[in-house]
Amino acid sequence: MTFRAKHLLGIEPLAPAEILAVLDLAERYVALNRRTEKRGDALAGLTQINMFFEASTRTQASFELAGKRLGADVMNMSVAQSSVKKGETLIDTALTLNAMHPDLLVVRHPASGAVDLLAQKVECAVINAGDGRHEHPTQALLDALTIRRAKGRLQRLTIAICGDIAHSRVARSNILLLGKLENRIRLIGPPTLMPARIADFGVEVFDDMAEGLRGADVVMMLRLQRERMDGGFVPSEREYFHRYGLDAEKLKAAKEDAIVMHPGPMNRGVEIDGTIADDINRSVIQEQVEMGVAVRMAVMDLLARNLRAERGRQAAGVMA
C-alpha cells in the first residue's frame, strides 16, 4: 500500500503517490455516498473522537458523517467550552483522551503545531483538522479531488489562490499539495496578507487580481478571516471587495471554463459575489462539500488500515 503514514498532520510530509492514493480511494467513497445505502464497515469497531478547540460546524459535521458512514463510534468534544477553560493544558487533555483508547483523533486547534504536539502524546492515529495558520490537509485533499473531477487532471493547471494567504492554513496546504503535483500556482492578494518570502515556495505573487487571474484554470477564493485580523490589514471591507472580491467582471480574465472554489464559510459581498458563488456553471463550492466527506472517509480508512497493521505487528511481537 502506498499510504504509510501513521497520522495526517499536514500535506508537507506526503509524497505525491500518497496524495493520489487518498484521492483514488475517495472516488470510491463518492460513489458510495451517492447510493441510498451508504454504509461501509472500514471503521467498524473503532472509536473516533473529534476534538475541536476552535468553533467549527462544517468541518466537524463532515468528519462526523464520514466516520459514521464507515461504522465508527463517533464522539464530539467541543473543547472550546470545557476543561481548557479550567486551565487544563493541551497535553493533559491529550493524555486524558488517550486513556479512553480512541483509535482516530480529529483535532482542530488555534495554534500552529498544536496537533503535532498532541500526536506525540497519544497512541492513536491523529488527523489535523486545521492548526492555526499552519495546515488543513483534508481541505487541500478535497480541493484536489474537486479539481481533478472538474478538470480531468491534477497537473499542469494554472491555479489562482486569492485573498488572505497570510492567515490561511487552507492556502498553505493547497500550495504544498498542488505544487507537489506540478501545477502552476498564483497567489493574489494585498501585500499585507501575503506571508514573508512566500515566493520561495515556487509560486507567483500578484497584487493585481485581473493580472493574476489571466488564463487561470481554477480560481480558489479564501475567506477574509475577520476573526483573525488584528485590525488594519486592509482599509475596509468595501475596498477589499472592490479590489479582490470575485465578481463576473474580474472572472472574465480567467479561462472561459475556469472553475470557482471556496472553502467556506463564504462572506458574500466581501470576497465573492453571490451570483458567482451560485453559478452552477462556474462554482464547484457545493461539490467541494460533497468531496469533503468522501476524502475524510478515505483518509480515516487508510489511517485505520495502518493502525490495525501496526497493532497486529505489535501483538505478533508480544507473542514472539
Place this chain on the structure above:
Amino acid sequence: MTPLHLVNARLIDPEGLAEGIGEILIDDGRIAGVGGATPKAARVIDCGGLCLAPGIVDAGVKVGEPGERHKESFRSAGLAAAAGGVTTIVARPDTAQPIDSPETLEFVTRRAAEASPVRIRHMAALTRGREGREMTELGFLMDAGAVAFTDGDRVVADTRVLARAMTYARGLGALVVGHPQDPGLSAGAAATAGKFASLKGLPSVSPMAERMGLERDLALVEMTGVRYHADQITTALALPALARAKAAGLDVTAGTSIHHLALNEFDVGDYRTFFKVKPPLRSEDDRVATVEAVASGLIDIVCSMHTPQDEESKRLPFEEAAAGAVGLQTLLPAALRLVHAGALDLPRLFRALSLNPARRFGLPGGTLAPGAPADLVLFDPDAPFVLDRFTLLSKSKNTPFDGARMQGRVRATLVGGRIVHGEP
C-alpha cells in the same frame, strides 16, 4: 590557602590574543605569576597540556530568585555555572518580582553569596516593575552593587522615558543594557519572518525590527552620552549600525547569545519549543554574519542568555510556549563548535566570553595577568560527548542541545584560587 602551581597548561590569553604551553602560580586567591620556580609550600598540578583560560563571565543569566525558585535557585545556577566553567554570573533583573529596588537587590545579593560557589553580580531594572514608565533608584541601586541597568527583553517603548533614564544614568556613569528590538513589529512573534516561519504558520517578526531597535537606542546614546550595551545582536542587518556607532566613538558594546551563534531557524523543526528563544533563531546567513562579527570583535560579548523554564511552560504549542533556553553548562562546548569549525580561535573566543564582559561590567577577572583573581577554567577542547539534558545541574532542563554531539569538557573550575568544580 596553599599556593597552587598549575604547570604544563595550554594558556589561553585573550588580552595578548595568544596561546601556548605555560604555567600559572596562584597565591592568596590571585594569579601571582605566569612562570618562575615553584615556591616550597605550593601544590603542583600538572595540567597535562589541557587548556587553561580565564573563567567565563556570563553576562545575562536569569536565576529564578525571587519568585521562581523551582526553575532555578542561586545554588543550582552556581553549580551549573561551575560545571560549565563560568566563574562569574551577571544575573538579570527580569525575575518574577523584578529586581528594581535596593531592598530586593540586597536580598538577592545576600542569597547569591550564601548559595553559589561562583561569583554572582547583579543587574537591576532600569524602570520600576520593568514597566517602562518611571526610572528606578539608579543611584541607590548602584550603591547596593548593581553592575548595569536593563529591563531585559521588555523594551522601553516610550523614548522620552528611556532618554531620561539614560541621561540620569550618564550622570552616574552607569551602564545601560538595551534589548534592540522594535516592540511594535516584534509583538507576539515566535519566529523570524522567512520561508520557514511561513511554512510552519508561525507568527513572525522581520529581522529589520532588530536594526530599528538598535538604531533608536544608538540615537539616544548619541543624544545622552550614556554607556550602552546591546544585549543580543543576532542579524546581519543590525551590524553596520553597530559598526558606525563604534566608529563614531560612542561608548557602545554589543553581545550575542550562544544559541544564535550555534543554531538557526530550521533547528525548530517540528515545533520544538526548546528552540524557542527571544529574539527568535535567525536564518543561516544571519548566524554566519553574527559569528563573523564575534571573530572580528565587532560583537564584543558572547553569553548564554541562560533562561530556565520548567517543563510545563515548554509543553505547549510553539506560539504559546515560554521563550528561553538554559545555557550555563553548554555555553563553552557550544562555543567550541565555532572553534572546531575554524570560525575563530580560542583567544578570540575567550576575549568574548571572559575578558570583554569583565571589562564592560567593571568586574575583576577575565584575564591571566598577575594580580587578577584566580578565576580560571581548565578544559579539554576536544573531549567528545553526547549531551543528556537530565545530567545538567540547572533545575530546569530546557536545553536545545539535548542529544547533541558536542566537543569540549570542563575539567576544573577555580574561583578565587579555590577549586569549585572538578579535579585538576
